[in-house]
Every structure is written in C-alpha cells, then in structure tokens.
Amino acid sequence: MEKLFNRSARIAQELQKKIAMIIQHSIKDPRINTIITVSEVQVSKDLSHARIFISFLKNDDQLNIKKILILLNKASGYIRKLLCQKMRLRIIPNIIFYYDDSFLKGNKISLILKDLVKNKKTSYFQNKIKDK
Template sequence: MEKSFSRSSRIAQELQKHIAIIIQYFLKDPRFKTIITVSEVVVSKDLSYAQVFVSFLEKNHNLSIKKLLNLLNKASGYIRKLLCKKLKLRIIPNIVFYYDDSFSKGNKISLLLNKLIKKNNVI
C-alpha cells in the first residue's frame, strides 16, 4: 500500500514552515526591507538539496530581485544552522533560493480577464 504523503514531501512542508519563520524573525539584515514569502520547497530524493521558491512584496526597496536572491543564498548557511536546531533530521539539505514569479503572472492574467469582462459586459 502506497503512502499518501512521501517522506520528502513531509520534510519539504516542514522546511517551508521553518524557513519562513527564520527569514521573518532571525534574519536581521537591514537590506531586507521587503516582505519575503516562501511559496514552495522542493527536496531532492536523497534529501541533500532543497530548492526554496520565494517571492517578494516589492515596496520601496532599492535592491533588485537578483541582489535579494544573492543575499538569501549567502545567508543559506546560517539558515541551515538554525534548521539543525529546529528539526531532528540526520541530513539537513543544502538550500538554494529561487524567485517565484507565479503570483505576478497570475495577477496579470486576472487583470486581463477583468478588462475582457468589462469590455464585453459579461458577468
């Protein structure tokens, strides 16, 4: 009988929760003036690597997305150290941050659909 959730997906969910808390409360870098949201974590089958997809609420910050991702990737060792204290795993995966632009794409599609509805008077 196959399990409904694999071990890697359960670990990915726990990593997502803990990484979001660590970014919000423990990263004290003043360059992070934007809100960072962890949207998804994908863990490799051998649990040695984790791809962390983040999005930014862009409000009056001077750093580009590329620079913010670079800062997060430089802080991944510190985040991994804090994860070692929070999670009881034999192997804490190496973390690599990626930008997730699905929210902005979804917002653009929603705006286009709203314009079409208003143009055609379809409710």
C-alpha cells in the same frame, strides 16, 4: 497505490515553515527591507538539496530582487545551521533560493481576463442597443 503523504513532501512542508520563521526572526540584515514569503519548497528524493521559492510583499524592481536573492543564498549556511537546531533530520539539505513570480503572473492573467469579460459585456450591450 502511491502514499498520500510521502516523507519528502512532509519534510518540504516543515522546511517551508521553519525557513519562513528563520527569515522573519533570525536574519537581521538591513539590506533586506521587505517582507519575504516562502511560497514553495521542493526537496530532492535523497533529501540532500532543497529549492526554496520566495516572493515579496512589495513589487520590487528586478535589481533589488537579485540583491536579496544573493544575500539569502550567501546566508544559506547560517540558515542550515539554524535548521539543524530546529529540526531532527539526519541530513539537512543544501538550500538554494529562487524568486517565485507566479503570483504576479497569475494576477496579470486575472486582470486580462477581467478586462476581456468587461469588454465582452460592453460589446454585448452595444449590440443589443443597435438591434433595437
């Protein structure tokens, strides 16, 4: 039977918390003018690489998103250094930031489904009125 909480999942969860705190409090770049949320962290099995998925509070344009990703990826060495101080790991993983648009996609699907339900209800009631 597989373990419920394996080591890499626990480390990923802890990395998510620590990186979110570091981005919030330690990175003071004026070009990053939005609130960044760390939505998921995927760690390789040997814990040498980590994919950090981030999303933004505001819906920024694609150009601004790319700029922020470039800035964060350039600051990944500094973030690793701060992680070394905050976490007791033998290997601190290399960090690569990715944009996570799953919230926007989910919201879009939800709006489409609401619209379908609304249209179905109105067409149902229109058919009932015609039947009378």
